[in-house]
Amino acid sequence: MRVNTSSQFAFALGLGLLMVSCGGSGTSTTDNAADTLAVDTTPKETELLNVGGKLFSIPSPVQTALAIRKAGLKYQKDLTAPLEKGDATVGKVAQSTALGIYSADLAYVTVHKDGQRAMATMQAIEKLGGKLELTNSFDKALLDRFKTNLGSEDSLLQFSGVAFRAADQYLKDNQRDDVSALVLAGGWVESLYLTVSDPSAAKDQTLVNRIGEQKNSLNALVELLESSDKEKAATSLVAAMKELQSLFSGVSSTYTFQEPVTDAAKKTTFINSTSTVTIPADKLAAIVAKVTAIRNMMLA
Amino acid sequence: MRRTLLFLSLSVSIASQAQELCGTIADRCEQHITKQYIPDGQFYRALLQGDEQAEFNLTLFGGTTYRVAACSGDSDGILVFNVVDKDNNVLFSNKDQGNAPYWDLSVTNTIDVRVEAGLDPTKAGSGCAVMLIGFKK
Incomplete structure (x- = not known):
């Protein structure tokens, strides 16, 4: 949808006033704001900010790494991406997905207490972060903090989580949602790759379930990649992810609602609903092959 | 042409103000994801x-405790958020807890939920x- 210049100007002015009013007294300004911001699609045109609407959430690679460890799968450093690949990557798509891949590898090696590899991975992340102009998130100070806390898994996971969140914020603030989406895609694919690459994962029902439970995350990821790829730079990746999505359509699930219990004193709600997930063996094999192919494509 | 340039410069200025505004709120919100939680x-x-x-869809994995922090404006309690399951059952609403700026969700079995957030009109x-999310190991 195109918006004429005077409408854009009116929107810009209205949004400017809105910004000024946001931190104010907290009283409602709905009437005035509604006059100037009546065209709710305009922000998408100008890409200033997403106004209302849908956001996307992709599971943290740390959660998958923890699930792998909990399942007792053997730590295999060779499964992680070669660190020199980061130096060789050229272009936004390859660099962004590589950064995501390293984020998942960092979680994997950290939870398996391979401090040396974690440090080397963080250095590769810092280099890639420089290529993607993310030095405000991945800098020498972070590396130093990392180095001095190599013995503390919790601290390392905390540092990397904060750094990736800061990078995500920076990218979104600077209308680089495509890079943000590609980093998430790289991390998600690598997490799944690390899970499925050990043949014994297929014998662990908890891990098999975890693979099937990624169905909605994949749907969100495909939507996010498609909507953010304005330059059509990631069409082959999106196509491959859609093929994976069609394989995931073979995953079935059930859900039964149970009344949650809230403990207000502990500020906690216990969600007790139950669910099951089923993946036919042939679908699982196809998913494993596809995930591996996408991961190889990202690192090619 | 002049109008376009004016619009563009205004847009840049507004985007910068928006960043600052959201950044300040994010800094405050981060305080709710304490060290026991790993940011997502x-x-x-x-x-x-x-x-x-x-709104956004979120998969909450079984056996995990999540912390959801929700912030807006210049103080806590301005953002109302609901966690809703796929059958539209409200699993949690911070409105029932005085618009609490953060809450923990302890999840027994993996479920897909939708998080909806809106401003308290009052x-x-x-x-x-x-909104920020963290989880316990």
């Missing part, structure tokens, strides 16, 4: 006005909504 590495934000809602008519 993502930043969720939307500019809301009136009764608009921002406290704000517009603003930047920031």
Whole structure:
């Protein structure tokens, strides 16, 4: 949808006033704001900010790494991406997905207490972060903090989580949602790759379930990649992810609602609903092959 | 041409103000994801006005405790958020807890939920909504 210049100007002015009013007294300004911001699609045109609407959430690679460890799968450093690949990557798509891949590898090696590899991975992340102009998130100070806390898994996971969140914020603030989406895609694919690459994962029902439970995350990821790829730079990746999505359509699930219990004193709600997930063996094999192919494509 | 340039420079200025606004709220919101929680590495934000809602789908993995922090404006308690399951059952609403700025969700079995966030109309008519998620190991 195109918006004429005077409408854009009116929107810009209205949004400017809105910004000024946001931190104010907290009283409602709905009437005035509604006059100037009546065209709710305009922000998408100008890409200033997403106004209302849908956001996307992709599971943290740390959660998958923890699930792998909990399942007792053997730590295999060779499964992680070669660190020199980061130096060789050229272009936004390859660099962004590589950064995501390293984020998942960092979680994997950290939870398996391979401090040396974690440090080397963080250095590769810092280099890639420089290529993607993310030095405000991945800098020498972070590396130093990392180095001095190599013995503390919790601290390392905390540092990397904060750094990736800061990078995500920076990218979104600077209308680089495509890079943000590609980093998430790289991390998600690598997490799944690390899970499925050990043949014994297929014998662990908890891990098999975890693979099937990624169905909605994949749907969100495909939507996010498609909507953010304005330059059509990631069409082959999106196509491959859609093929994976069609394989995931073979995953079935059930859900039964149970009344949650809230403990207000502990500020906690216990969600007790139950669910099951089923993946036919042939679908699982196809998913494993596809995930591996996408991961190889990202690192090619 | 002059109008376009004016619009562009105004847009840049507004985007910068929006960043600052959301950034300040994010800094405050981060305080709710304390050291016991690992940040999920993502930043969720939307500019809301009136009764608009921002929403996102989220898979909560079984055996995990999540912390959801929701912030807007210049103090806690301005953002109302609901956690809703796929059958539209409300699993949690911070409105029932005095608009608590953060809450923990202890999840027994993996479930897909939708998080909906909107401004408390008695406290704000517009603003930047920031949500952050962390989880316990």
